[in-house]
Amino acid sequence: MSVLVVGSVALDTIRTPMGRRRDVLGGSAVYFSVSASNFCRVNLVAVVGDDFPSRHVDFLRRKGVDVKGLVTASGKTFRWEGEYDWNFSDPRTISTKLNVFSGFDPDIPREYRNSKYLFLANIDPHIQERVLRQMTKPKLVACDTMNYWIENKRPELVRLLKKVDILLLNESEIRGLTGQTNLIKAAKAVLRFGPGKVIVKKGEHGSLLFSGDHIFSAPAYLMESIIDPTGAGDTFAGGVIGYLATCRRQTHADLRKAIVYGSVMATFAVEDFSLRRLGSVGRDDILRRYRELKRLTYF
């Protein structure tokens, strides 16, 4: 089974208390793809500029990511520059240069349109909806968003949510979207918008799944050292959706495992800059950390 992801491919410049890196590989679709590629085949739809290093494309191909949908446009690749302080939570954005990403309105390759699993990474909900309309009959549509869209494209986002199965967002986003401080109340409000499931990402505090009356509280793996949290949320989503794509049905037990796999993948993302650690992870690393999380939380 394969997953289609539509999102950004970027060159990131990042400062954290642990160091700085310039123009390294990043972007929501990249973190998602590489994470999910550990579970299933991934088809990537995104745009880069003609300055995008070919070694990054080779890297994605080596990870088993199908890059037929990676369009090269004339101009520069999307660039983001940000800085994290010691608490490693929300970064301070120093600059965002959309470049070729500003006109991103993807034409989904014909052979991708009947994908059963679709991840709409964090882009304009209007574009997310245009992507969704090109799909034949996806079995599972998951979607990410951010406070910018919640504030500025709320009607479009709410309309999109009617057609989404799983919404992933963080605590501040779900509070912004629903106006509810309490996470249970906020999650119930999201479910009324349409998604059958909502996953609240709480960073170092784990995550919560709400599906009807069913709630799962997933632990976080404890990290002794974090180098760069960029991409952790997309990597998490890659683990969740990548694992779900391997399940015949999506039972509550499957969903719980999927979320734990997502958490495991995110731990690799933050252990080094860009995809240095995430890109070299093997099946044994993943299983070992999955079992550690089980040991950490069993009672």
Place this chain on the structure above:
Amino acid sequence: MSVLVVGSVALDTIRTPMGRRRDVLGGSAVYFSVSASNFCRVNLVAVVGDDFPSRHVDFLRRKGVDVKGLVTASGKTFRWEGEYDWNFSDPRTISTKLNVFSGFDPDIPREYRNSKYLFLANIDPHIQERVLRQMTKPKLVACDTMNYWIENKRPELVRLLKKVDILLLNESEIRGLTGQTNLIKAAKAVLRFGPGKVIVKKGEHGSLLFSGDHIFSAPAYLMESIIDPTGAGDTFAGGVIGYLATCRRQTHADLRKAIVYGSVMATFAVEDFSLRRLGSVGRDDILRRYRELKRLTYF
């Protein structure tokens, strides 16, 4: 088996977004005692003024708390007034009137001195040490503290920790005590001070146990409505130590269960002002919520 607790008995005036209450029963030793009384016998050592309503003493007796060590001094009972905002974390203290508590230097009743389980609630570490010196041979000494003592009585606290088995503290306290931001590093530093175990209380995000290389990440129960978080930490400690007092040994499995029982008890504390809900909890309520926490986190 019985637990001895030494701490404060107070009359609290509390404002939360859910309402306000004036001069209601509170204090670390009260929350701890009532919580632990669901698991084992509790001996309470504390001081109140001659204005302390006798109905509160009757209430403690009815909960099976031995109040032989509750001294009535001439003067007024310790009063605390505080306010919580919507995030229900650290309250803003409006006033603290120590009153009779200012000279608290307890003489432990002879029949309590051979207690096997001792909880030193949050008081001056110098007094905590004086209590400890009066004990014959406790099997397990647990202790709480706060940022005020960490900042102002650090040498006394560090000296005390050499003789403590379990230190309970919250995230900001463990960071203040150790100067480490990362919780694993902070916990390792605490263990080097002496305690065999440290429990980090993370409020709505659960708690962490560190014991040598053993780590347990305990989930939080999800609350749809919080009325008053006062006493949650002491209630948690009451569940932990109360349950441990029923265990022949303190295996890692016992410790994990104890922490989950602590989390369960804390959920009752925050469901109403003062001890209104906590004081009326029965065995079935506790077991039901314990099983809910298991269902919430199993994978």
